[in-house]
Amino acid sequence: MGKKDFDFDYIIIGSGPAGSAAAALASEANLKTAIVESGTWGGKGLNGYEISSQAAQTFSHAYASSKTSARFGVSSGNLRFNYPTALNWQSFAEKRAGFDDKKTFENAGITCYHGFANFLSPYEISVGTKRISAPNFLIATGSVLFDGNINGTERIACLTPDTAFKINRLPKTIFVVGGGSTGCELAEYFSSLGVKVFIGEISSNLLPNEDDEAGKILSLYLEERLGVKNLTQSRVIAVDQEENSKRVVFLRGGAEKSVLVDEVILATGSRPFVDLGLENTGVKFSRSGIEVNRYLQTAVKHIYAAGDVVSQSNGSSSELAAYEGALATANIINRSRNIANYLGYIRHTNTDPSVSSVGLTERECLRQNIKIKKSLVALSSVPASNLRDFRAGFVKIIADKNTNKILGATIVSPNSEMMIQEISFAIRHGLDVVRLASTPHVASSWNEAIRLAARKLVK
Numbered sequence: 001m002g003k004k005d006f007d008f009d010y011i012i013i014g015s016g017p018a019g020s021a022a023a024a025l026a027s028e029a030n031l032k033t034a035i036v037e038s039g040t041w042g043g044k045g046l047n048g049y050e051i052s053s054q055a056a057q058t059f060s061h062a063y064a065s066s067k068t069s070a071r072f073g074v075s076s077g078n079l080r081f082n083y084p085t086a087l088n089w090q091s092f093a094e095k096r097a098g099f100d101d102k103k104t105f106e107n108a109g110i111t112c113y114h115g116f117a118n119f120l121s122p123y124e125i126s127v128g129t130k131r132i133s134a135p136n137f138l139i140a141t142g143s144v145l146f147d148g149n150i151n152g153t154e155r156i157a158c159l160t161p162d163t164a165f166k167i168n169r170l171p172k173t174i175f176v177v178g179g180g181s182t183g184c185e186l187a188e189y190f191s192s193l194g195v196k197v198f199i200g201e202i203s204s205n206l207l208p209n210e211d212d213e214a215g216k217i218l219s220l221y222l223e224e225r226l227g228v229k230n231l232t233q234s235r236v237i238a239v240d241q242e243e244n245s246k247r248v249v250f251l252r253g254g255a256e257k258s259v260l261v262d263e264v265i266l267a268t269g270s271r272p273f274v275d276l277g278l279e280n281t282g283v284k285f286s287r288s289g290i291e292v293n294r295y296l297q298t299a300v301k302h303i304y305a306a307g308d309v310v311s312q313s314n315g316s317s318s319e320l321a322a323y324e325g326a327l328a329t330a331n332i333i334n335r336s337r338n339i340a341n342y343l344g345y346i347r348h349t350n351t352d353p354s355v356s357s358v359g360l361t362e363r364e365c366l367r368q369n370i371k372i373k374k375s376l377v378a379l380s381s382v383p384a385s386n387l388r389d390f391r392a393g394f395v396k397i398i399a400d401k402n403t404n405k406i407l408g409a410t411i412v413s414p415n416s417e418m419m420i421q422e423i424s425f426a427i428r429h430g431l432d433v434v435r436l437a438s439t440p441h442v443a444s445s446w447n448e449a450i451r452l453a454a455r456k457l458v459k
Helices: 018-026 043-067 083-096 103-109 179-190 212-226 320-336 362-368 385-386 423-427 434-439 448-455
Strands: 009-013 033-037 111-114 117-121 126-127 130-133 137-139 143-145 173-176 196-201 230-233 234-242 245-252 254-259 261-265 268-274 303-305 346-349 354-359 372-378 394-400 406-413
Touching: 009 018, 009 406, 018 033, 018 103, 018 137, 018 320, 033 083, 043 083, 043 372, 130 394, 137 320, 173 179, 173 254, 179 196, 179 212, 179 346, 196 234, 196 245, 212 354, 212 394, 212 406, 245 261, 303 320, 354 423, 362 372, 362 406, 372 448, 385 448, 394 448, 406 423, 423 434, 434 448
Parallel strands: 009 033, 009 137, 033 111, 137 303, 173 196, 173 261, 196 230
Antiparallel strands: 117 126, 126 130, 143 268, 234 245, 245 254, 346 354, 354 406, 372 394, 394 406
């Protein structure tokens, strides 16, 4: 095809954070751009879970905080909540955040197609009955829920992270399958509203991708303060319907056990969505995602990929996907070879206390044979813990033993996502623990624990 034969300069498949960032940059560069979306405009990751969960947790955290504020002089003896009002707030927050809004793209001069994209060749796709072509493509289709190979999920109605926050009536009991970040957020939300929650996790700790200390503290918090039953080292193998209840069958300690609950939530992770006719393009892909190089190019040079559809282990977040979408588009526009830089991206679990981490975990350092030194400072070491009557969290910093450069950190604390920003900055810019330890911090803030942790590493 000659350039004049193409319908567009650039076709983006997927309108989530990666696709949205790519579309915005392409529009600014005056590329004739089309974007294809099969589901919710703006993507189901940000709109389906992140916005819904954050809005819902604003309500649940406020309620839980009020219940435990008697020690500060707040009377909460007759405290109640109105669940329908909470759902209305969630809906309002979603609309205000631009949930399922196609107009943003159209107002930028981008042609929008709603439907599933299928590659007919490396330069042409079909969307329903339409066929469109371009010399450049970005695949940003994200991921879809993985059912964990649990028997019965194909016929038993289970909740997902996208639907759980929107149920019209609170059940009495819930089983959350998966103890990662999403599973812990869901467990906290429902248990704080009085629901009896079981959480099943195949690993020995909750938050298995983080340092062990984080999972242990969060496990204690969920169990002791909210009554969550943590079933770690448990593999859920089946879900079945029994009259008005669901039976969850799991293996634990070499024995098969089961529990009856009202609802089951599958927080079992996701898999890249690659059902796009990629076999017609020469793009290399597998169930693990699309293979890309350092510039986010696939094996077919004019086809790029970004976000959760990419076969890499750099974590998953809206901000990282948006960065990749923009980087890939900049490489297309400028015919450049900018290399993706993944240093400093934050992983966050929005519980209360929240868990935020950045860089390498201790386990990853050991796997890579990196000689490290580490420090862990309990929040009880700083004045803020006494002022706010919270003493359970910590700041952990990992540094290279030889260079003193900061490699990673984990924080369990109120507002941990704000605290960890300075460590993210330090990692991205190659700063060492001396620089962090010598940075002034407000003495009565939680951040003082960061200074103390850094100081312990200065030798």
